[in-house]
Amino acid sequence: MTNPHNPSAEDSLIARYFKPLATDPGALGLVDDAAILQALGSDIVVTTDAVVEGVHYLATDPSDTIARKALRVNLSDLAAKGAVPAGFVLTLALRSKEDAWLRPFADALGEDAKTFVCPLLGGDTVSTPGPQMISITAFGRVPQGRMVGRTGAQPGDRILVTGTIGDAALGLDVLKGGAVANALASDPHARETLISRYRVPQPRNALAQSVRDHATAAMDVSDGLAGDLTKLCAASGVSATIDVTSVPLSAAAAGLIAGKVVSVETLLAGGDDYEVLCTAPPAQANALIALGRAAGLAVTAIGTIVAGHERPRFLDGQGQELVLKRLSYSHF
Amino acid sequence: MTNPHNPSAEDSLIARYFKPLATDPGALGLVDDAAILQALGSDIVVTTDAVVEGVHYLATDPSDTIARKALRVNLSDLAAKGAVPAGFVLTLALRSKEDAWLRPFADALGEDAKTFVCPLLGGDTVSTPGPQMISITAFGRVPQGRMVGRTGAQPGDRILVTGTIGDAALGLDVLKGGAVANALASDPHARETLISRYRVPQPRNALAQSVRDHATAAMDVSDGLAGDLTKLCAASGVSATIDVTSVPLSAAAAGLIAGKVVSVETLLAGGDDYEVLCTAPPAQANALIALGRAAGLAVTAIGTIVAGHERPRFLDGQGQELVLKRLSYSHF
Numbered sequence: 272m273t274n275p276h277n278p279s280a281e282d283s284l285i286a287r288y289f290k291p292l293a294t295d296p297g298a299l300g301l302v303d304d305a306a307i308l309q310a311l312g313s314d315i316v317v318t319t320d321a322v323v324e325g326v327h328y329l330a331t332d333p334s335d336t337i338a339r340k341a342l343r344v345n346l347s348d349l350a351a352k353g354a355v356p357a358g359f360v361l362t363l364a365l366r367s368k369e370d371a372w373l374r375p376f377a378d379a380l381g382e383d384a385k386t387f388v389c390p391l392l393g394g395d396t397v398s399t400p401g402p403q404m405i406s407i408t409a410f411g412r413v414p415q416g417r418m419v420g421r422t423g424a425q426p427g428d429r430i431l432v433t434g435t436i437g438d439a440a441l442g443l444d445v446l447k448g449g450a451v452a453n454a455l456a457s458d459p460h461a462r463e464t465l466i467s468r469y470r471v472p473q474p475r476n477a478l479a480q481s482v483r484d485h486a487t488a489a490m491d492v493s494d495g496l497a498g499d500l501t502k503l504c505a506a507s508g509v510s511a512t513i514d515v516t517s518v519p520l521s522a523a524a525a526g527l528i529a530g531k532v533v534s535v536e537t538l539l540a541g542g543d544d545y546e547v548l549c550t551a552p553p554a555q556a557n558a559l560i561a562l563g564r565a566a567g568l569a570v571t572a573i574g575t576i577v578a579g580h581e582r583p584r585f586l587d588g589q590g591q592e593l594v595l596k597r598l599s600y601s602h603f
Numbered sequence: 604m605t606n607p608h609n610p611s612a613e614d615s616l617i618a619r620y621f622k623p624l625a626t627d628p629g630a631l632g633l634v635d636d637a638a639i640l641q642a643l644g645s646d647i648v649v650t651t652d653a654v655v656e657g658v659h660y661l662a663t664d665p666s667d668t669i670a671r672k673a674l675r676v677n678l679s680d681l682a683a684k685g686a687v688p689a690g691f692v693l694t695l696a697l698r699s700k701e702d703a704w705l706r707p708f709a710d711a712l713g714e715d716a717k718t719f720v721c722p723l724l725g726g727d728t729v730s731t732p733g734p735q736m737i738s739i740t741a742f743g744r745v746p747q748g749r750m751v752g753r754t755g756a757q758p759g760d761r762i763l764v765t766g767t768i769g770d771a772a773l774g775l776d777v778l779k780g781g782a783v784a785n786a787l788a789s790d791p792h793a794r795e796t797l798i799s800r801y802r803v804p805q806p807r808n809a810l811a812q813s814v815r816d817h818a819t820a821a822m823d824v825s826d827g828l829a830g831d832l833t834k835l836c837a838a839s840g841v842s843a844t845i846d847v848t849s850v851p852l853s854a855a856a857a858g859l860i861a862g863k864v865v866s867v868e869t870l871l872a873g874g875d876d877y878e879v880l881c882t883a884p885p886a887q888a889n890a891l892i893a894l895g896r897a898a899g900l901a902v903t904a905i906g907t908i909v910a911g912h913e914r915p916r917f918l919d920g921q922g923q924e925l926v927l928k929r930l931s932y933s934h935f
Contacts (some may be wrong), residue, residue, distance in 0.1 A: 305650040310642030318637040362738040401733015406694040408740040
């Protein structure tokens with residue numbers, strides 16, 4: 272009456288690939304429909320992000336990088352909220368169950384879960400005739416009332432960003448064989464570096480406690496620096512002035528701008544950076560920069576929060592405002 | 604370089620349809636990437652279940668029932684774990700953003716969130732060129748260490764099940780125009796009742812505290828009573844004997860069996876029941892039955908846990924063992 276079935280297929284898939292990842296006692300070995308997350312006196316920070324084949328990753332991306340990206344985009348949110356990872360649940364919508372795809376996926380997911388101390392707590396595996404999709408809900412802990420929100424930015428705060436901006440968007444262009452791919456035809460190292468930035472984000476969880484201790488507002492940059500800063504300012508009821516020459520760029524990105532292959536505007540609106548964007552009063556900002564340096568992570572001041580409700584202004588080296596045709600990348 | 608975009612499309616969709624559902628302060632009005640879930644001294648129970656168009660619901664199902672099913676399959680897990688709902692996050696993979704689909708979806712989701720006191724805390728909306736999919740991760744609270752697992756069933760425990768079994772599988776057959784649809788051609792009321800059981804589960808959250816107080820093991824019946832009981836027994840290291848004549852059936856299901864349209868075996872393996880299956884020592888079982896009656900919910904004893912590691916035995920009215928060709932419905 273119902274479809275042909277194989278009652279143990281999902282269970283055996285879970286046992287084979289994912290049970291080894293369920294190292295936390297609260298995961299109950301994945302034999303239950305539910306997991307136990309102990310709050311340990313903290314607030315639980317919850318974040319959820321899905322990646323869809325053909326939308327957030329390419330069908331040709333290796334499955335190990337897809338697994339890492341799916342988890343890391345969520346870890347990046349936890350980092351920006353000042354939260355320490357506590358675990359995650361996974362919904363995997365699969366078109367096929369090929370070992371050649373699932374084995375590297377599960378192994379890489381397990382490695383990242385271990386690296387970031389964020390164990391698999393549970394999940395659901397469903398079949399789909401359409402594109403594959405990985406939806407992850409991740410949990411973190413913060414001391415009660417201490418999650419770093421988007422609403423606390425104050426005029427006078429410095430605006431900070433970790434790492435470099437725009438590399439992932441350039442990496443996507445390389446994968447798509449666009450202008451960047453052509454410009455870097457003879458530079459395989461630069462191509463690989465940019466592709467890696469697109470495929471495998473580097474969430475800044477090492478900085479989470481520093482963000483919690485010093486930032487007035489924070490979020491991760493996932494849809495483009497310009498658009499995400501605009502959202503943060505709107506949530507805080509403030510505006511901002513950005514010195515575009517201060518925005519940290521990789522050597523590859525700087526070279527592509529110098530060669531007029533891409534514009535800085537493109538990088539400011541490019542997606543998939545997964546860096547932390549935060550605001551802090553000057554002394555706290557300096558502390559954050561120093562803490563980043565001690566952790567081996569560049570934290571760069573790129574501008575200042577100002578009073579007002581206008582969109583943030585992006586000024587070039589001559590103090591002229593750049594007109595951004597778009598602020599961010601949207602999958603819609 | 605990246606795709607054409609509309610940076611505010613996802614934000615405006617969220618604001619329009621889902622912000623009204625985010626009534627919990629921890630949802631932060633959906634303006635942040637993360638939500639705050641306060642544990643309030645409890646353990647957090649986490650469960651995640653996804654429904655996929657064409658797999659778990661039909662493309663022709665009304666979107667309001669799809670929303671209710673997506674949330675309720677998760678609420679059903681919380682009920683079986685003895686947990687009180689605390690909130691949920693939603694990942695919505697949409698092919699289109701038609702108001703005619705989204706408005707009833709969001710309204711029904713909001714109604715159920717209110718009814719079950721399980722507010723929307725956050726989510727992610729992504730586009731997909733494939734089938735639509737709704738993945739929900741739901742949270743509940745239980746006193747520390749009190750989640751009802753699958754491993755506690757003891758020989759001598761009675762086996763209880765809420766409501767009636769098999770109706771949803773019959774409803775799916777009606778929707779697919781199968782043998783049940785033909786048999787009920789002149790009984791629109793029965794057809795509608797069975798369809799409703801398929802489309803809109805009735806999670807037994809009203810019984811959650813009673814389950815927590817009295818059950819030794821529990822799970823919800825989602826993939827078929829026979830298969831789910833087999834899983835519970837395996838997790839507890841026990842076996843079971845079921846008196847099939849005791850399995851509670853609706854009038855419609857009983858009539859279809861009497862008319863030899865379907866077999867009882869089909870109902871025992873049918874999916875989508877979303878009833879609570881639990882075990883308890885006899886006195887506690889009687890208490891659960893009485894508490895169910897007081898709550899207006901049938902709780903029925905259908906068998907006994909026995910020592911051993913064999914698969915549960917299903918005995919007919921003559922004490923003969925039924926041979927179940929399959930134990931459960933699987934979407935794989």
